[in-house]
Amino acid sequence: MTTCGTLFAAVALLLGAAPQEPQPAPAREFAVAGAVVWTMAGEPLTDGVVLVRDGKIAAVGAAATLTIPPGIPVLRAAVVTPGLIDAHATVGLSGLLNVPHDQDQVEKSSPMQPELRALDAFHPRDELVGWLRGLGITSVHTGHGTGALISGQTMLVKTHGRTVEQDVVAPLAMVAVSLADAGRAAGGKAPGTRAKSVAMLREQLQKAREYAAKRQRDAATPVDLGLDVLAKVLAGEVPLLVTAHRAHDLLSALRVAKEFGIRVVLDGAAEAYLVLPEIRAAGVWVLPHPAMARTGGDLANGTMELAKLLGDAQVPFALQSGYEAYVPKTRVVLWEAGVAVGHGLPAAAALRALTIDAARLLQVEARLGSLAVGKDADLALYDGDPFEYTTHCVGTVVDGRHYPTAGR
């Protein structure tokens, strides 16, 4: 970024002094100019300009044809993309310090608790939320993690770091289910085997089906919060986010989806490359595990080429930072995408997965995921190829608020 409006310079100074108070005043109107602008709605623009007004995108075009109104601040960068969407994380629930009081991504008291809302667990001011924002990530699909059969709900939230009410985009995005080893219990507790995991899930969905029918017949039927959410799954309003890695677990997820006529999104999917025809035929989305995920346990056969292989097979996918129990406490989806690109995923496909495709998966493509007039002014500014190790994020814009990143 070579020039910057004085307003933004002042904001940058304030932020430098108090990084825990990321509340820049929104400028009503400003422009973002990039030597390359990936709009994700058509070919990338050379010397492109995005006009931002009142938190929305007011105009997008080539500098040659789009006049920047005189006097408004201009942010400049080598590369501009839509704000990145992390298509699955636990950030905000799995906090920086990794001590019991900041780990809310899984509740171990019972194997199935679909009633747990991400809204009630998300800590917007956890440092890691700001860490991701500083790297160009403007929205995160986050929520309950993989440590139980049904661990709870997920949501889509912006990375401002204000309050969850201010920042939430979609309060109920998916219901997190784990058919992976992490979702099984030890010591004689259920589910202790993969077959038991599936049996319990099927029983619960069956219960929800009966519950929904009963509620429809009799409005006085007492509310069951958990079954209520699963009824939304059965009605097709909300997908199950099913974490599974081994090929046979992935097929179990598809089998349950078919039996109940529900939408599933496959999460992790380390061995998806073994069952690509089945996944493709089922028409489901996949969230491949982070490219740098450790290849132990049921990820032993994981490959850094997974995203490339899914793309080659025309399976729809988006990219994620996932969950880490230790360090790095949050992965950075941009950097995971970089390693996927280094392992054969075309850069354009990776950018789609981080923006418009993630928005489609989360059914917010009318609002997020590309630089188009009327959409949220979410942008990421880089001083070079976003996927290169040595490139910096030089600014992030969320809902028209500019967060300088100190060249992070």
Place this chain on the structure above:
Amino acid sequence: MVHFGRWTLAAAWMAIAAHAIAQERPHAFVGARLLPIDGAPIENGTLIVQGGRITAVGPLQAVVVPPEAVVVDAKGQTIMPGLVCSHSHIGAVAGADGSGPIQPEVRALDSIDPRDPGIQKAQAGGITTVNVMPGSGHLLSGQTVYLKLRDGRTVDELAIRNADGSVAGGLKMANGTNPQRDPPFAGTRGKAAALVRAQFHRARDYQQKVAAAAGEPSKLPERNLGLEVLVEVLEGKRVVHHHTHRQDDILTVLRLQQEFGFRCVLHHVSEGWLVAEQIAAAKVPCSVIVIDSPGGKLEAAHLSLSTGDVLDRAGVLVGFHTDDGITDSRLFLRSPALAVRAGMARDRALQAVTIANARMLDLQDRIGTLTVGKDADFVVLSGDPLSVYTQVLQTWVEGQKVFDRADPQDRLMAVGGYGASRDQAMSMCCFGTQGGQ
């Protein structure tokens, strides 16, 4: 394994034969961009290796390729020294057990599985020398072992030897929260330091008794394997590799190091950027970990990607490490790249994964640069070492190719996939002709 006897003998003979053939003819890599590390990059250079050593390095016009040489066209490729990782847990390494906090007699050597796929993955990442360490759950978890990642069937074939024939390695120590446990472990930092100091005093007493005996067997103290190792440390023959994160814990290590005069490398040093001047003044090197985000444990809450740069500018000898499985050996070059991103000079960052780490292992005369006379350990890259788009194409150790991305089995180890994390098959691992199961 009696029934394997004949096979093993044949294999050993074949391995020797293959080695001898490779040693007979020089190999000349011609036209590559050479990054010698001890000097400026050489565009369009030639590297010649023979007999396991580097015999020539220089610009194309300045190096004469012997007529009998095997000439390898390396145009468009980049060749740099084999990477040195100063802190790793590959080889399914284990050290001390839960019976006590201080166990210097335990050797990593006695736990290494040379068929652990982690070793092949490290080769795929361009790593040729590695300090394999026990974990950090003890104040002193045992002796580390320095390995050359040759295609070996036994740990003895991988182990680096000192001039006297002993196995090269250091001593792993740790402070901060990782070794804090119920008694007999320390529950607090003060107790941890006291236990370590008491142990070093015992070692000093032992050392003095041995010296006083002047070789007279009747006067020697009862032999103590653990104290023997600590005497090596006190005499500067064995380096302490010390896990430490928080700035106060770092200073505690320096305090103990000064009290007992041992040679030491600080490892991880998440808050090293806060005490860079003190570390520089103590002239203690740092082996730094590069992690994608702060946190994950209390002591790493202030972890910074700038640590390497800050320490380097303060005059500290800086290396990076994988801490594999914390970061992946196949992506080791990502660590210096992220350090450059955070401000570190490129040449310093590349030194930090080669010669700087070699110095921390006392191996700077044998490895770490492309220098005539040094071991022929090198990596052939498809491009710039600090680019996400660059692939490790080949890894060579002592003139032997140990990784070749063109080989499907090697490629599997490099990128992952079905079977990539299984133990390496017994057959064919040692001849550079992988593929058998």
